[in-house]
Amino acid sequence: xxxxxxxxxxxxxxxxxxxxxxxxxxxxxxxxxxxxxxxxxxxxxxxxxxxxxxxxxxxxxxxxxxxxxxxxxxxxxxxxxxxxxxxxxxxxxxxxxxxxxxxxxxxxxxxxxxxxxxxx
Amino acid sequence: xxxxxxxxxxxxxxxxxxxxxxxxxxxxxxxxxxxxxxxxxxxxxxxxxxxxxxxxxxxxxxxxxxxxxxxxxxxxxxxxxxxxxxxxxxxxxxxxxxxxxxxxxxxxxxx
Numbered sequence: 001x002x003x004x005x006x007x008x009x010x011x012x013x014x015x016x017x018x019x020x021x022x023x024x025x026x027x028x029x030x031x032x033x034x035x036x037x038x039x040x041x042x043x044x045x046x047x048x049x050x051x052x053x054x055x056x057x058x059x060x061x062x063x064x065x066x067x068x069x070x071x072x073x074x075x076x077x078x079x080x081x082x083x084x085x086x087x088x089x090x091x092x093x094x095x096x097x098x099x100x101x102x103x104x105x106x107x108x109x110x111x112x113x114x115x116x117x118x119x120x
Numbered sequence: 121x122x123x124x125x126x127x128x129x130x131x132x133x134x135x136x137x138x139x140x141x142x143x144x145x146x147x148x149x150x151x152x153x154x155x156x157x158x159x160x161x162x163x164x165x166x167x168x169x170x171x172x173x174x175x176x177x178x179x180x181x182x183x184x185x186x187x188x189x190x191x192x193x194x195x196x197x198x199x200x201x202x203x204x205x206x207x208x209x210x211x212x213x214x215x216x217x218x219x220x221x222x223x224x225x226x227x228x229x230x231x
Contacts, residue, residue, distance in 0.1 A: 001135060037220070039165075046122065046164065046225040047157075049209050060218055100177050105171065105212075110164030 002026035004036075004097050006114035012091075013082065013120050018084040022097030027078070029055055035100030036080040037107060038071070042091040048093075052100055053080055054068050087118045124148060124209060124223040131229040132199045133205040140226045142209035148221060150190040152212040156183075157222075159206045168207075169194065196228065204230045 008020040009010045020038070027034055037052040051071040052060045061069050084091060095116055099109040124144040132138040142154065154177045156169035167176055169185040172192070196203055209223040 039222070047159065047210075048122075049210075049220040049222055049223040054218065060220065063216070063219055098164075105153060106167050107157075107165070108167055108176075112164060 001107040002099055003107060004099060005011065005109060006095055006097050006111045008095075008114055008116065009078050010115065010120065011117050012087050014088055014118055015086055018091065018118075020048045020082045020084075020095055020097075020114065020116070022080040022082070024080070024097075024099065026095040026109075027099060029053075029078070030075050031055055033102040035102055037098050037100050038082045038095060039079075039098060039107070041113075042090070042093040043115045050084075050095075050104070051069070051082060054100075054102065071117075089118045103113050121160040122193055122221055122224050123213060124211060124221050126207075126209060126226045128146065128224070131231055132196075133231045134199055134201065136199045138196045138199055138203075138228060140194045140196075140207055140209075140228070142194070142223050144190050144211065144223075146190060147215040148190075148213040149187065151214060154185070154192040155210045156194045157208045157210060159208060159225075161206075165208070166171055169199045192203075199230055201230050202227045204228060210216050 004024040035054045038050040053071045070083045073080050088091050094113040096113045098107040098113045153171040159165040168216040172187045173185045185194045207226045
């Protein structure tokens, strides 16, 4: 059974770096055809894709955020870490991580989401 | 602001058919598969359609989708109260580097 869970701070101050961790089970990010992505949803707004890391270390980042985003994986801990630098109140959102099925090309398992508020 | 646009809202009465459009460009919908997700507030999004018109197991056949050129659409037949949710199309965009993009989302209301 595949499960994912997001963790990190609920409140971050403007200009700080947000670090979010996705801890997963039921699959290995070293297995071919697997990825883990991050998606966020600001309050009252649409889903926004942020980043995706693949089993082979390839990665894709949102063009609008790529200068502020990094995504890494830790195979031993079964974790994917997303960092977002220099946060702004506009980064306030619920952040989801999700298992990506590369062959079928979709996000099939999701965490429940973590609300992060950026405020001084 | 997403490069893939959807109408902000759609509605219908129980039993009706509702269609949601998704408009993109040659670099995204025009050259990549389209996916549809259903999202209820406070829950994780759920995949409804993959690779333009394929339903994962467990998704009722009331949900169907199609694509033509740089546009796609999702149809919900026999609308039910539990279909009231936000619906997003999604696809890859090839420019300048591959990135994934969600549409602007459509809120479906069952009247």
